Amino acid sequence: MKANGVDYRTVWMQGGVVRMIHQQLLPHEFAIIDLPTHRDTAEAIRTMVVRGAGAIGAAAGYGMAQVVLEAPDGAGFEEYLARGAETLRRTRPTAQDLFYAVRRVLAAARAAGSVDAARRAAVAEAEALADENAAAGEAIGRHGADLIPDGARVLTHCNAGWLAFVDWGSALAPIYAAARQGKRVFVYADETRPRCQGAMLTSWELQGEGIDHAIIADNAAGFFMRRGEIDLVIVGSDRIAANGDVANKIGTYEKALCAAANGVPFYVAAPTSTIDPDCASGDDIPIEERSPDEVLYISGKTDAGQVCRVRIAPEGVQARNPAFDVTPAQYVRAVVTEHGVHATDALPRPR
Ligand code: MRU
Numbered sequence: 001m002k003a004n005g006v007d008y009r010t011v012w013m014q015g016g017v018v019r020m021i022h023q024q025l026l027p028h029e030f031a032i033i034d035l036p037t038h039r040d041t042a043e044a045i046r047t048m049v050v051r052g053a054g055a056i057g058a059a060a061g062y063g064m065a066q067v068v069l070e071a072p073d074g075a076g077f078e079e080y081l082a083r084g085a086e087t088l089r090r091t092r093p094t095a096q097d098l099f100y101a102v103r104r105v106l107a108a109a110r111a112a113g114s115v116d117a118a119r120r121a122a123v124a125e126a127e128a129l130a131d132e133n134a135a136a137g138e139a140i141g142r143h144g145a146d147l148i149p150d151g152a153r154v155l156t157h158c159n160a161g162w163l164a165f166v167d168w169g170s171a172l173a174p175i176y177a178a179a180r181q182g183k184r185v186f187v188y189a190d191e192t193r194p195r196c197q198g199a200m201l202t203s204w205e206l207q208g209e210g211i212d213h214a215i216i217a218d219n220a221a222g223f224f225m226r227r228g229e230i231d232l233v234i235v236g237s238d239r240i241a242a243n244g245d246v247a248n249k250i251g252t253y254e255k256a257l258c259a260a261a262n263g264v265p266f267y268v269a270a271p272t273s274t275i276d277p278d279c280a281s282g283d284d285i286p287i288e289e290r291s292p293d294e295v296l297y298i299s300g301k302t303d304a305g306q307v308c309r310v311r312i313a314p315e316g317v318q319a320r321n322p323a324f325d326v327t328p329a330q331y332v333r334a335v336v337t338e339h340g341v342h343a344t345d346a347l348p349r350p351r
Helices: 038-046 053-070 074-089 096-111 115-145 173-180 197-208 218-226 252-261
Strands: 011-014 017-021 032-035 152-156 185-190 213-216 232-235 239-241 246-249 266-269 297-301 307-311 324-327 334-337 340-342
Touching (some): 011 053, 011 115, 017 038, 038 074, 053 074, 053 096, 053 115, 115 266, 152 173, 173 185, 232 252, 252 266
Parallel strands (some): 232 266, 266 334
Antiparallel strands (some): 017 032, 239 246
16 A cells, blocks of 8 residues: 555565564654564564554565574574574464464475575475465455445544555455445544554545544543444454454454444454364463553654643543454454454355
8 A cells, every 4th residue: 555655565675684664653754664583573463563464474475484594504493483483472362363374384484495595495385475464465355345335434443454455455445446446434533542553544544545534532432323424343453262252453443332322334354364263162262461551551643743641530540452352253243354244154265
């Protein structure tokens, strides 16, 4: 997608260096960061310089390719691969795409006949993963656009756009595709506390695509639904269990409950790489708990133009910060993947 008129992917690799859009600086600054080693890439995932399931997956795939490129020839090669894979897996626990990508790149390297072949295979597999992710986003857009009638008012939560993917996105892709089909679409973007991915990233993306939207407080979605001002909800996902339960950004479950109470269709968009056949139900999905400081402070730009973090809570008080929640399958009208629109009990399996 375009930023400042230039086509970008969210993350890519150049000569062994992982490059990505620095998402912590958006929307106030657009910058590219270079990550020369797999440890730098892992740290960028852990600290959310890159975030969003699809982008995390692609970054982890490239990080695993860096591990294989960095590994010593000879005796220590296999051990380095195993330790590097573990470093990447330990960054964030919920997004399935991360584990999917590490598994695929590691398997490609191990299946190659020599160290040189393993290095080439790892880079090729990481590139293939990134291409598949971008193509899946575009396909999700095509299939999902049929769910968005002309004049629709759509609610979305967090950021599941091209910044959360390699390109296109998941939940925002149908909105982009519908708008490009000439449909008028209005988006309500939840601010998505505590890190405000909706207010900072989704709004930046929609502004860049010229899509009419309004940022709302997370607690306002029910108000607009009850007044009949929201026609459908579409969100992304970090992991989908085998029974169709969906993990996504904290607050998604409440939107699903509000939607059910007000007869508003609730859709989930995600590639098959997000589906985890080994998780029988949502109760088996590991939920990340992040630093309480993300709740006690908020980041922004002063009128003087200074980007800073300020404390909003009294000194000395506690906070809890689960980063994701689970929406039971019964609240999900359908899941949009790169293969089409599916009922939650008829989901395709990942590759
Ligand atoms: O903590 P984040 O910003 O990585 O959470 C992102 C989300 O919850 C997105 O909705 C999800 O990853 C889907 S985007 C492909």
